[in-house]
Amino acid sequence: MIIVNNEYINFNKGLINFTAILLLIILIQSCKKDNENSQNNNISSTPTPYKVEIPKFFPTDIYIPSDNPLTNEGVELGRYLFYDGKLAGRNSPDSMMSCGTCHIQQYSFKNGKANAYGITGIKTPHTMLPLINLLWNPNTLLWNGKVGKIEDLIPMGITAPHELNTTISKAVDAIKKNPVYPSMFKKAFGTEEINIDRISKAIAQFVRTLISSNSKFDKYLRGEGNLTAEEMDGYSIFSSETGDCFHCHGTVLFTTNLFYNNAKDSVFTDTRDRYSITHNPSDIGAYVAPTLRNIELTAPYMHDGRFKTLEEVVDFYSEGLVRSLYVHPLMKKINQGGAQLTSTQKKNLILFLKTLTDNDFVTNPKYSKPTNY
Ligand code: HEC
Ligand code: HEC
Known part of the structure; x- marks a missing residue:
C-alpha cells in the first residue's frame, strides 16, 4: 500500500502531493493500530514461557511433560x-x-x-x-x-x-x-x-x-556464607561412611528419589509399600528416601510418622536398626545395629540437618495463597 502511495506522490504535485502524504500518515497510523491490536490478541491467548532458573549445583535434568510446558x-x-x-x-x-x-x-x-x-x-x-x-x-x-x-x-x-x-x-x-x-x-x-x-x-x-535452594547449606556451597565448626562436623558425618546417610539421601537435592528398606522393622504388614507396586521381594518394607531439605520443619518422620523429633531419627540410625531379610544393602551399619555415633556426633549431625532449612522458601509470597479472590 505504501508503495502504491509512493508512486502516486511521484506522479503528482502540489495539493495532490500533500493529500497523498496525509493519506500515507493515516495509513501508517492505522497499520500501527492494527499491529498493536493483533499483538494484544496474541498476548491474551499465547501464554508466556515461565523461566525456570536451575539453582547453582542442582542437576540440569528436570522433568516437565512435553504437553504441559510451564507458563x-x-x-x-x-x-x-x-x-x-x-x-x-x-x-x-x-x-x-x-x-x-x-x-x-x-x-x-x-x-x-x-x-x-x-x-x-x-x-x-x-x-x-x-x-x-x-x-x-x-x-x-x-x-x-x-x-x-x-x-x-x-x-x-x-x-x-x-x-x-x-x-x-x-x-x-x-x-x-x-x-x-x-x-x-x-x-x-x-x-x-x-x-x-x-x-x-x-x-x-x-x-x-x-x-527450595536458599538454605544456609546452599549459601555455604555457593560461597556466600559459612557453616560453624559443629555444622561442618555434622556435614562430614552425613557425607562419609561415619554416618552413612548420603548414599540414600544424596546431596544438593537430599533425596535420590529411590526406594529402600531402612531397617525399621522385622515384620511388614503395610500394603502400600514399594513392594505393592513392583512385587519384587527386595522392595518389601521399602519407601522413598524423602528429601531432607527443610527436615527441621516437617516432623513427625517416616511414612508412618513414628519418630517425633530429629533426635529420635538419629538415635534410630545410630543404634536402633532392626534386622530382616529385606534391609537394603546400603544400610551398611546393619550388623553393628547402627552407626554408633557419640552424643557429640549426633548433636552435630542434627545441627547440620538444620542448615537445610530454607526460610525464604517457606515465606516466599510467590508460593502463598493469593489474597485477591
Ligand atoms: C539405605 C538408605 C538410607 C540410608 C543409608 C539413610 N536413610 Fe534416611 N531414610 C531412608 C528411607 C527409605 C526413609 C523413609 C523410610 C520410611 O518412611 O519408612 C528415610 C527417612 C529419613 C528421615 C525422615 C524423612 C521424613 O521426611 O520423614 C530422616 C530425617 C532421615 N532418613 C535421615 C537420615 C540420616 C541422618 C541418615 C544417616 C545417619 C540416613 N537417613 C540414612 C533411607 C536411608
Ligand atoms: C487430606 C490431605 C491432603 C490433601 C487435601 C492433598 N494432599 Fe497431597 N499428599 C497428602 C499425603 C498424605 C501425601 C503422601 C501420600 C502417600 O504417599 O501415601 C501427599 C502427597 C502428594 C504429592 C507427592 C509428593 C512426592 O514427593 O511424591 C503431591 C505432588 C501432592 N500430594 C500434591 C497435592 C495436590 C496438588 C493436591 C490438591 C489437588 C493435594 N496434594 C491435596 C495429603 C494431601
Missing part, C-alpha cells in the same frame, strides 16, 4: 486452584478443602502434624510428603512411587475419600462458578474452557515451581 499464566492459575477450597465441589464455606489445606507452606508444604485427614475426617494412609523440588522428581511420586506425573495425582486427590472426597464433575462445576477463572484459563490455555485436564495441568505447573 507464567499457567503457574498463576495453578496457584489460585491449589488454594481454592471450591475444588472440593461443595458450597458451604466450612466444607471446603484445597491442596493448600494439607500442604501448608510454613511446613514446607507438609502439615506439621502426625496425620492428615480428608474432608470427611478419614485419615490418610501415610504421613504427608513435602512439595519441594519436584521438578527433579523422575516421575516416581508418593511414598511408594505409585504415581508418575503430578498431573495424574490431582484427579486422584479430588476423588480420594481421605482427601477431597468429591466427583470430578462437582469439582469442575464449582470452579466454573467463580468468575475469576474464565479469563485466567483463556490466558493460560488459549480458550475459556474449564475442564479437569486443564485444572490438573495448571496445578502441576504451580507445584513444579516450588523450588
Whole structure:
C-alpha cells in the first residue's frame, strides 16, 4: 500500500502531493493500530514461557511433560486452584478443602502434624510428603512411587475419600462458578474452557515451581556464607561412611528419589509399600528416601510418622536398626545395629540437618495463597 502511495506522490504535485502524504500518515497510523491490536490478541491467548532458573549445583535434568510446558499464566492459575477450597465441589464455606489445606507452606508444604485427614475426617494412609523440588522428581511420586506425573495425582486427590472426597464433575462445576477463572484459563490455555485436564495441568505447573535452594547449606556451597565448626562436623558425618546417610539421601537435592528398606522393622504388614507396586521381594518394607531439605520443619518422620523429633531419627540410625531379610544393602551399619555415633556426633549431625532449612522458601509470597479472590 505504501508503495502504491509512493508512486502516486511521484506522479503528482502540489495539493495532490500533500493529500497523498496525509493519506500515507493515516495509513501508517492505522497499520500501527492494527499491529498493536493483533499483538494484544496474541498476548491474551499465547501464554508466556515461565523461566525456570536451575539453582547453582542442582542437576540440569528436570522433568516437565512435553504437553504441559510451564507458563507464567499457567503457574498463576495453578496457584489460585491449589488454594481454592471450591475444588472440593461443595458450597458451604466450612466444607471446603484445597491442596493448600494439607500442604501448608510454613511446613514446607507438609502439615506439621502426625496425620492428615480428608474432608470427611478419614485419615490418610501415610504421613504427608513435602512439595519441594519436584521438578527433579523422575516421575516416581508418593511414598511408594505409585504415581508418575503430578498431573495424574490431582484427579486422584479430588476423588480420594481421605482427601477431597468429591466427583470430578462437582469439582469442575464449582470452579466454573467463580468468575475469576474464565479469563485466567483463556490466558493460560488459549480458550475459556474449564475442564479437569486443564485444572490438573495448571496445578502441576504451580507445584513444579516450588523450588527450595536458599538454605544456609546452599549459601555455604555457593560461597556466600559459612557453616560453624559443629555444622561442618555434622556435614562430614552425613557425607562419609561415619554416618552413612548420603548414599540414600544424596546431596544438593537430599533425596535420590529411590526406594529402600531402612531397617525399621522385622515384620511388614503395610500394603502400600514399594513392594505393592513392583512385587519384587527386595522392595518389601521399602519407601522413598524423602528429601531432607527443610527436615527441621516437617516432623513427625517416616511414612508412618513414628519418630517425633530429629533426635529420635538419629538415635534410630545410630543404634536402633532392626534386622530382616529385606534391609537394603546400603544400610551398611546393619550388623553393628547402627552407626554408633557419640552424643557429640549426633548433636552435630542434627545441627547440620538444620542448615537445610530454607526460610525464604517457606515465606516466599510467590508460593502463598493469593489474597485477591
Ligand atoms: C487430606 C490431605 C491432603 C490433601 C487435601 C492433598 N494432599 Fe497431597 N499428599 C497428602 C499425603 C498424605 C501425601 C503422601 C501420600 C502417600 O504417599 O501415601 C501427599 C502427597 C502428594 C504429592 C507427592 C509428593 C512426592 O514427593 O511424591 C503431591 C505432588 C501432592 N500430594 C500434591 C497435592 C495436590 C496438588 C493436591 C490438591 C489437588 C493435594 N496434594 C491435596 C495429603 C494431601
Ligand atoms: C539405605 C538408605 C538410607 C540410608 C543409608 C539413610 N536413610 Fe534416611 N531414610 C531412608 C528411607 C527409605 C526413609 C523413609 C523410610 C520410611 O518412611 O519408612 C528415610 C527417612 C529419613 C528421615 C525422615 C524423612 C521424613 O521426611 O520423614 C530422616 C530425617 C532421615 N532418613 C535421615 C537420615 C540420616 C541422618 C541418615 C544417616 C545417619 C540416613 N537417613 C540414612 C533411607 C536411608
